[in-house]
Amino acid sequence: MAVEDKRGAVLQAMMELITEHGFHGTAMSMVAKRAGVAAGTIYHYFESKEEVINQLYGEVMQRVGLALVQEDSNKGSIKDRFFRYYTNIYHYYIQHPDEFRFLEQYTNSPYTSQLAREENGKAFEPVLLFLQQGIELGVLRPLELRMMMALVHGHVISLAKLHLSDNNLPVTQEQLEQAAQSCWDGVRIN
Amino acid sequence: MAVEDKRGAVLQAMMELITEHGFHGTAMSMVAKRAGVAAGTIYHYFESKEEVINQLYGEVMQRVGLALVQEDSNKGSIKDRFFRYYTNIYHYYIQHPDEFRFLEQYTNSPYTSQLAREENGKAFEPVLLFLQQGIELGVLRPLELRMMMALVHGHVISLAKLHLSDNNLPVTQEQLEQAAQSCWDGVRIN
Amino acid sequence: MAVEDKRGAVLQAMMELITEHGFHGTAMSMVAKRAGVAAGTIYHYFESKEEVINQLYGEVMQRVGLALVQEDSNKGSIKDRFFRYYTNIYHYYIQHPDEFRFLEQYTNSPYTSQLAREENGKAFEPVLLFLQQGIELGVLRPLELRMMMALVHGHVISLAKLHLSDNNLPVTQEQLEQAAQSCWDGVRIN
Amino acid sequence: MAVEDKRGAVLQAMMELITEHGFHGTAMSMVAKRAGVAAGTIYHYFESKEEVINQLYGEVMQRVGLALVQEDSNKGSIKDRFFRYYTNIYHYYIQHPDEFRFLEQYTNSPYTSQLAREENGKAFEPVLLFLQQGIELGVLRPLELRMMMALVHGHVISLAKLHLSDNNLPVTQEQLEQAAQSCWDGVRIN
DNA sequence: GATGAATGAGATTTCATTCAT
DNA sequence: TATGAATGAAATCTCATTCAT
Numbered sequence: 130m131a132v133e134d135k136r137g138a139v140l141q142a143m144m145e146l147i148t149e150h151g152f153h154g155t156a157m158s159m160v161a162k163r164a165g166v167a168a169g170t171i172y173h174y175f176e177s178k179e180e181v182i183n184q185l186y187g188e189v190m191q192r193v194g195l196a197l198v199q200e201d202s203n204k205g206s207i208k209d210r211f212f213r214y215y216t217n218i219y220h221y222y223i224q225h226p227d228e229f230r231f232l233e234q235y236t237n238s239p240y241t242s243q244l245a246r247e248e249n250g251k252a253f254e255p256v257l258l259f260l261q262q263g264i265e266l267g268v269l270r271p272l273e274l275r276m277m278m279a280l281v282h283g284h285v286i287s288l289a290k291l292h293l294s295d296n297n298l299p300v301t302q303e304q305l306e307q308a309a310q311s312c313w314d315g316v317r318i319n
Numbered sequence: 320m321a322v323e324d325k326r327g328a329v330l331q332a333m334m335e336l337i338t339e340h341g342f343h344g345t346a347m348s349m350v351a352k353r354a355g356v357a358a359g360t361i362y363h364y365f366e367s368k369e370e371v372i373n374q375l376y377g378e379v380m381q382r383v384g385l386a387l388v389q390e391d392s393n394k395g396s397i398k399d400r401f402f403r404y405y406t407n408i409y410h411y412y413i414q415h416p417d418e419f420r421f422l423e424q425y426t427n428s429p430y431t432s433q434l435a436r437e438e439n440g441k442a443f444e445p446v447l448l449f450l451q452q453g454i455e456l457g458v459l460r461p462l463e464l465r466m467m468m469a470l471v472h473g474h475v476i477s478l479a480k481l482h483l484s485d486n487n488l489p490v491t492q493e494q495l496e497q498a499a500q501s502c503w504d505g506v507r508i509n
Numbered sequence: 510m511a512v513e514d515k516r517g518a519v520l521q522a523m524m525e526l527i528t529e530h531g532f533h534g535t536a537m538s539m540v541a542k543r544a545g546v547a548a549g550t551i552y553h554y555f556e557s558k559e560e561v562i563n564q565l566y567g568e569v570m571q572r573v574g575l576a577l578v579q580e581d582s583n584k585g586s587i588k589d590r591f592f593r594y595y596t597n598i599y600h601y602y603i604q605h606p607d608e609f610r611f612l613e614q615y616t617n618s619p620y621t622s623q624l625a626r627e628e629n630g631k632a633f634e635p636v637l638l639f640l641q642q643g644i645e646l647g648v649l650r651p652l653e654l655r656m657m658m659a660l661v662h663g664h665v666i667s668l669a670k671l672h673l674s675d676n677n678l679p680v681t682q683e684q685l686e687q688a689a690q691s692c693w694d695g696v697r698i699n
Numbered sequence: 700m701a702v703e704d705k706r707g708a709v710l711q712a713m714m715e716l717i718t719e720h721g722f723h724g725t726a727m728s729m730v731a732k733r734a735g736v737a738a739g740t741i742y743h744y745f746e747s748k749e750e751v752i753n754q755l756y757g758e759v760m761q762r763v764g765l766a767l768v769q770e771d772s773n774k775g776s777i778k779d780r781f782f783r784y785y786t787n788i789y790h791y792y793i794q795h796p797d798e799f800r801f802l803e804q805y806t807n808s809p810y811t812s813q814l815a816r817e818e819n820g821k822a823f824e825p826v827l828l829f830l831q832q833g834i835e836l837g838v839l840r841p842l843e844l845r846m847m848m849a850l851v852h853g854h855v856i857s858l859a860k861l862h863l864s865d866n867n868l869p870v871t872q873e874q875l876e877q878a879a880q881s882c883w884d885g886v887r888i889n
Numbered sequence: 890g891a892t893g894a895a896t897g898a899g900a901t902t903t904c905a906t907t908c909a910t
Numbered sequence: 911t912a913t914g915a916a917t918g919a920a921a922t923c924t925c926a927t928t929c930a931t
Contacts (some may be wrong), residue, residue, distance in 0.1 A: 153343030157922060167896045172923065230427075237423040239341050246486070247897090266377055272497055274427070275488055279477045281496060284505075287473025291466060297402050307462055308470060315474075315505035325912095346904055348914095357913040359907075368905065515915090519770045531809050533723030537901060540931045552902065605829050610807075617803040625754055626866070652877055653870055660878060664885075667853025669848060676816070687842055688850060695854075695885035705891095726895095726925055737892040739928075748926065893931080900924070907917080 136174045138164040140185045148230040152182070152238065179240070186235050187248050189228045194252030196221035201255070207268040208313065214256055215285060215309040222289035223300075229289055252279060269316050277316060284312045326364045328354040330375045337419040342428065344374070376425050377438050379418045384442030386411035397458040398503065402504070404446055405475060405499040412479035413490075419479055443468060459506050467473070467506060474502045516554045517545040520565045528610040532562070559620070566615050567628050569608045574632030576601035581635070587648040588693065594636055595665060595689045602669035603680075609669060633658060647675065649696050657696060664692045706744045710755045712818040718800040722752070722808065749810070756805050757818050759798045764822030766791035771825070777838040778883065784826055785855060785879045792859035793870075799859060823848060839886050847886060854882045 142163035146155040157178055161168040171309050175181045197218050201210060222229040235245070263269035269277070290310045292300040300308070331351035336345040349370055351358040365371045387408050391400060412419040425435070449466050453459035459467070478498045482490040490498070522543035526535040537558055541548040552558065555561045577598050581590060602609040614631075640657050643649035649657070668688045672680040680688070712733035714723040727748055731738040745751045767788050771780060792799040805811065830847050833839035839847070858878050862870040870878075 149429060151342070153341075154429070156920080158920090161897095167926075168922090169897065170895055173894065178922070230429075233427040237420075237427045239339060239344070239420075239424075270497070270501070272501070273488075273494060276478070276490065276494055276498065278462060279481045280474055280501060281478025283473045283480075284470060286477075287469045288466070290473075291469045296465075297462075300466065304463060304466055307460070308466065311460070311462070311470060311505035313505075315501035315503075315509075319504070347906080348904070351914090358905090359914065360912055362906070363911070529809060531722065533721075536811070536899080540901090548901090549903075549918065550916055553915065558901070610809075613807040617800075617807045619719060619724070619804075621798075650877070650881070652881070653868075653874060655866075656858070656861060656870065656874055656878065659861045660854060660881060663853045663857025663860075664850060667849045667856075668846070670853075671849045676845075678843075680846065683931095684843060684846055687840070688846065691840070691842070691850060691885035693885075694889070695881035695883075699884070727927080728925070731893090739893065740891055744892065782917090844916070892929105894929095894931105896926100896928080898925100901922090903921070904919095905917100908913100908915095910913080910915105 135164070135166050135170060138166065139171050139174060139181060140188065142233050142307050143175055143181050144174045144189070147182075147234060152234065152240070159306070166231060169303075182235070182240070183244065185231070186245055189232060190248045190252045192225075192228070193218070193221060193232075194255075196262065198255050207263040207266060208317070210259060211263070211313055211316075212309050215281070215312060216305065218282075219285050219305060219309075221260070221288055223292050224286070226293050229293065233290070253282070256281075270318055272316070281312055281316065284308070284315075323355050325354070325360065328356065329361050329364060329371060330378060331350070333375055334379070334417050334421050335367075337372075337424060338417045342424065342430070358382070369459075372425070373434065375421070376435055379422060380438045380442045382418070383408070383411060383422075384445075387442065388445050397449075397453040397456060398507070400449060400495050401503055401506075402499050404449070405471070405502060406495065408472075409475050409479055409495060409499075410447075412475070413482050416483050419483065421477070423480070443472070453506075458508060460508055462506070471502055471506065474498070515546050515550060518546065519551050519554060519561060522566065523561050523565055524569070524607050524611050527562075527614060528607045532614065532620070562615070562620070563624065565611070566625055569612060570628045570632045572605075572608070573598070573601060573612075574587070574635075577632065578635050587639075587643040587646060588697070590639060591643070591693055591696075592689050594639070595661070595692060596685065598662075599665050599669055599689075601644075601687060602665070603672050606673050609673065613666070613670070633662070636661075637641060643696075650698055652696070661692055661696065664688070705736050705740060706735070708736065709744060709751060710758060713751050713755055714759070714797050714801045717752075717804060720795045722804065722810070752805070752810070753814065756815055759802060760774070760818045760822045761790060762786070762798070763802075764796075764825075767822065768825050777829075777833040777836060778887070780829060781833070781883055781886075782879050784829070785851070785882060786875065788852075789855050789875060789879075791860055792855070793862050796863050799863065803856070803860070823852070826851075833881050838888060840888055842886070851882055851886065854878070854885075 139160060142160045143155065146159055148162060149155075150159075150234055157171060158168055160181070161171055164171075171181065175184065197214060199217055201217075205213070236249075257274055257278055260269060260274055260281075264271050264274075271279075288300060288305070291298060329350060332350045333345065336349055336353060340349075347361060348358055349359055350371070354361075354486075361371065365374065387404060389407055391403055391407075395403065447464055449469055450459060450464055452462050454464075462470075478490060478495070481488060519540060522536065522540045526539055526543060530539075537551060538548055540561070541551055543688075545552075550565065555564065577594060579597055581593055581597075585593065615625070637658055638653055640649060640654055640661075644651050644654075653658075668680060668685070671678060700850070709730060712730045713725065716729055716733060719725075720729075727741060728738055731741055734741075741751065745754065767784060769787055771783055771787075802887070805815070827844055829846055830839060830844055830851075834841050836842075842850075856869060858875070861868060
């Protein structure tokens with residue numbers, strides 16, 4: 130197992146276990162076992178349990194940031210680009226349920242550090258710029274940028290959560306389109 | 320101190336501490352101290368830590384359910400009633416930040432039991448019925464009910480979270496109206 | 510077992526084990542077992558291992574301070590009182606070898622806190638005053654007080670250490686008198 | 700870096716760290732880092748941590764033994780030679796505080812092996828012979844040799860400790876002479 | 890010889906829960 | 911009913927030592 134593999138295995142194990150048992154329920158010994166390394170080895174790569182979790186957050190946010198702008202093009206219309214962002218992030222979330230659940234837990238825990246918020250800011254900066262463009266072009270409502278961002282993101286998150294919850298209500302393609310349209314109708318200028 | 324006071328004090332203490340330190344960071348001894356009772360006393364009222372938390376969740380959801388329908392009237396228009404629900408829950412959340420943060424943590428933790436989801440269902444049942452009415456009257460879009468419910472609730476939650484986050488971005492009355500309008504425009508039929 | 514007994518049992522166990530295995534070699538689990546309490550119980554009485562050790566130091570120094578002045582009388586001659594102090598502390602040390610060895614380890618470890626030095630000061634203050642009297646009366650040499658104190662105490666410590674070391678060289682009564690005389694001849698004015 | 704340099708660097712690092720953090724507080728990884736070698740390298744030169752410490756003790760005692768007899772001459776008077784020894788060792792200690800503190804910790808720890816005592820014996824043998832001479836010549840009191848040795852050594856140690864303690868009481872040249880005189884007056888025949 | 894990643898036993902400490910008072 | 915001292919399993923983290931490179 131190469132060096133980077135062990136670090137990665139620890140992060141992956143931590144994420145899986147947190148989604149299964151929560152922060153508290155995830156003991157370092159469990160992480161070690163799942164990652165296939167010795168307990169002490171984790172501490173060669175990370176200072177503490179907290180650091181494992183924070184680094185995990187950073188890496189997941191980076192991936193989310195990349196997924197967000199995939200196939201995005203500055204040439205598209207605001208509406209097209211909006212739908213692109215909406216579906217991009219939705220798909221990333223439902224295709225990476227562990228990451229999604231981890232993020233939700235992390236974001237809503239009191240551990241969330243200032244650092245975390247900054248990380249978050251970085252990943253979603255492209256969208257922030259996009260929303261600003263949309264407003265300037267008179268296509269989107271002149272809402273406070275951070276608020277619009279929060280409302281839109283909250284919208285997708287709710288949809289993903291619905292799809293991933295074990296209540297046998299998978300979101301269909303049609304429903305995804307309805308949801309995206311709903312979100313769009315809420316921010317566009319009539 | 321009357322019997323009910325102790326039970327209530329424990330629940331209140333648990334909630335405050337969970338919002339401060341998370342599920343994990345909240346020790347029963349801390350709860351006992353904050354509630355002004357002995358550690359053992361908690362176990363006269365509750366079976367376990369988990370039961371304290373679950374009962375807390377149930378009680379909080381009841382209060383949320385009551386707040387939701389305050390000043391609601393079957394006679395109002397769908398739009399008015401929608402705005403009423405939206406602002407009712409928004410205000411309850413921002414006026415009870417401990418409850419709100421507790422709910423967010425609880426909802427996103429893997430502890431969430433089936434029982435919890437049922438509780439949730441009960442509290443929001445009136446809104447579900449209302450949405451159905453709106454659809455039947457041709458005012459709201461014929462979206463899957465649970466999805467519409469999730470999208471709308473996720474919308475308010477995002478707004479409340481924005482207001483309560485310590486980033487100095489308090490949501491103004493004007494912004495609340497814009498947000499509610501945005502949500503409404505996303506579900507109404509054009 | 511009464512409350513105070515458990516606290517005392519922990520301190521006693523810690524002292525015995527430290528003289529046997531050193532600070533490092535003494536695990537809290539060993540202390541618990543020897544004291545006849547559960548590991549967690551120690552933490553009801555003390556904040557940490559360090560606090561156990563520091564409190565132990567404080568208590569031992571108090572006992573040493575009491576032993577030092579036993580049967581001391583302001584009416585005796587300087588010489589008699591000097592011999593009294595010398596033999597008092599010598600006997601306390603050899604009759605309480607665990608305390609003595611613990612003190613030696615503690616004093617020479619880098620853990621020794623400022624607090625420890627103050628504690629030390631308190632216990633030996635009577636002797637400091639006595640030495641000053643002796644100087645003022647022209648019986649003792651006008652040496653810097655703290656230095657004289659250190660030299661005399663170092664003298665007794667060496668003797669006690671010699672007696673307690675497992676080299677089969679027990680110090681006889683005669684040798685004790687010779688040693689005390691030697692110390693006295695070194696500080697008195699000829 | 701030559702072979703001997705690494706061995707020496709390890710010993711030096713171990714000594715410095717022990718005086719700073721104690722036996723317990725000194726991890727092999729810290730020693731490796733301070734010595735500028737890899738952790739595993741230490742185990743090419745030494746069997747174990749204990750062996751590093753024991754060898755360190757041996758080497759330090761050798762140096763102390765050499766310093767002790769510097770500029771000593773069999774031709775001098777007993778008194779002059781006594782003062783020579785006293786000041787020699789005092790100066791060595793205060794000029795090599797790390798070695799001194801290490802020795803004090805080592806000597807008072809339960810790790811002190813039989814081997815260590817023998818090492819000690821070797822280093823101070825010249826003084827033992829000298830004291831015997833002094834007694835035979837009728838200049839020194841006919842005290843048990845090991846006791847006299849212990850008392851005198853304890854005397855110097857106390858003085859050095861006083862000087863090195865961080866209580867702002869540096870021992871002056873005059874005080875050193877007073878102390879040596881005090882020690883001498885305690886062992887010479889009146 | 891030299892490295893330093895890896896190990897895993899064991900250290901300190903926490904904490905949900907019990908039970909004698 | 912109420913207490914809070916006591917428990918001991920389990921958590922996080924450390925560290926002497928090994929070994930493949």
